Amino acid sequence: MSILDTKNLSPRLLSYITAIIIASANAILSLFVYTHWYTPFLVFVVTFIIIYWLYYYTLQRFIYRKIKIIYKFIYQTKATKKEEFFYDNILPQKSIEEVSEDVQKWAAQRKDEIEMLKANEQFRKEFLMNLAHELRTPIFSIQGYVDTLLGGALEDEEVNRKFLGNASKSIDRLVRLVDDLDEISKLESGKTSIIQESFYIQDLIKDVYEELSLKAQARGIQMQFKKGTERPVVVYADKQKIKQVLVNLVENAIKYGNDNGHVISGCYEMDDKHAYIEVSDDGPGIGEEHLPRIFERFYRADRSRARHIGGTGLGLAIVKHIIEAHGQTVTVRSKLGVGSSFGFTLNRTSGTEG
Ligand SMILES: Nc1ncnc2c1ncn2[C@@H]1O[C@H](COP(=O)(O)OP(=O)(O)O)[C@@H](O)[C@H]1O
Ligand SMILES: [Mg+2]
Known part of the structure; x- marks a missing residue:
């Protein structure tokens, strides 16, 4: 029964089939009630038209309008003209199954995106933690030497140069770190051009x-x-x-x-x-x-x-x-x-x- 293949049930077809079934049933029933030969035909035609429009209208109004909203949501980025065309011409032809497939595809895509963002977020957190840790070591060392020097070691000819030298080494390390960070961020942002x-x-x-x-x-x-x-x-x-x-x-x-x-x-x-x-x-x-x-x-x-x-x-x-x-x-x-x-x-x- 290819006509009832649920994959291709459009609202139009669904209304059509429902109307035929109900109109036929009514026509058959009317055989027992009325005597005119044309009564069943009349009943059939009238019932068919009423049921068809009622059913189609209800489907459109209550289901397809909702689906349109969902689609609007999913395809936020589409151009409005295209959107209008899509809603008016393509969407009504889509079966509920196709719509459901689209929505599932969309959901899967979003899930992947969210997972990627989460991974990036984790990466970023770790990077910041590491960075703070890397900065702390030389800064504490510099702070220590400078405080000691200010606390009196500056006048001590034995150690003042040595302490300053050590502080200077830590400063060098900070400079190297910042240089490397600069280099990495340039490479990551794709700003460095490769000149071959x-x-x-x-x-x-x-x-x-x-x-x-x-x-x-x-x-x-x-x-x-x-x-x-x-x-x-x-x-x-x-x-x-x-x-x-x-x-x-x-x-x-x-x-x-x-x-x-x-x-x-x-x-x-x-x-x-x-x-x-x-x-x-x-x-x-x-x-x-x-x-x-x-x-x-x-x-x-x-x-x-x-x-x-x-x-x-x-x-x-x-x-x-x-x-x-x-x-x-x-x-x-x-x-x-x-x-x-x-x-x-x-x-x-x-x-x-x-
Ligand atoms: N040739 C090597 N032999 C042994 N270990 C190495 C070698 N090269 C790199 N490593 C290890 O890899 C780590 C990362 O290297 P690198 O990114 O150059 O950082 P850094 O040299 O500043 O510590 C080093 O800390 C070291 O433990
Ligand atoms: Mg190295």
Whole structure:
């Protein structure tokens, strides 16, 4: 009975069917009451017209008007002209089932949106908590030294310079934190443009090695290229940003590596389009449980050690942002007691996305 297929029951059809049934019943009944041959026809026609309009009108008025309101609610953003057309021409043709499907789809969509907002809200709360925590440490330290100096230590030739020096170090840390935050918020808001050019990645790594050579020497760490990957590799990327990625990775490798250890960079041509760059160390490594979260803002694998060394906890988050802004990916491999490797892909030529 395709005509009664509930999927396509429009109010018009519903009224039509109901009117036919009731009019037929009346016509049959009238056979027993009246004698004229045309009476049943007359009864049928009159009942049909009355029932049809009554039923249709009721449906329209009490159900479809309500549905229209619901639709208005759902499609708040639609242009009014379109809306009018929709209400007048499309909506009446929709069956109750279709309307119900639309509403369910809409509800599911809203639910997803709300869940996303909740997750963002949680993320934001955590970020603010972490930020307050990160700010507190250097500020308290500065406050402590300044108060001590004002309390009389200023005249004590033995300690005054040392205390001032310590306060200054904490100020430096605050400045680094604010710089990193600034960088991250720019990257997140999409305000930084990626200006790409072709260059030899090994040249950039050499620059970074030179810049960090004092820090490496201080710990007896040697910085090298992986044997067999010295062949120059051209990449197409934002040179300044990639330099920052390399500085962050090599600095971490030096900071968290073992004394007299090694930092080794490898550059590979993966395929026609992509290069793979990897910065490895033979340091203590990172526990497996930390790896999935290591790129999160303020996440530290070894809290006490990392705090002592004094990073902002934003270095790897910035690395991830920059690499993703290039449409590329960054990965980490690490084993406790063996070392860590951070690697990322880059385009080798222009005109290739991802
Ligand atoms: N090469 C590495 N070896 C061991 N641990 C590392 C290495 N690189 C990063 N980590 C861990 O990852 C954490 C996050 O690094 P990062 O985002 O650069 O922050 P920061 O260096 O300021 O602490 C570090 O605190 C450290 O625990
Ligand atoms: Mg770091």
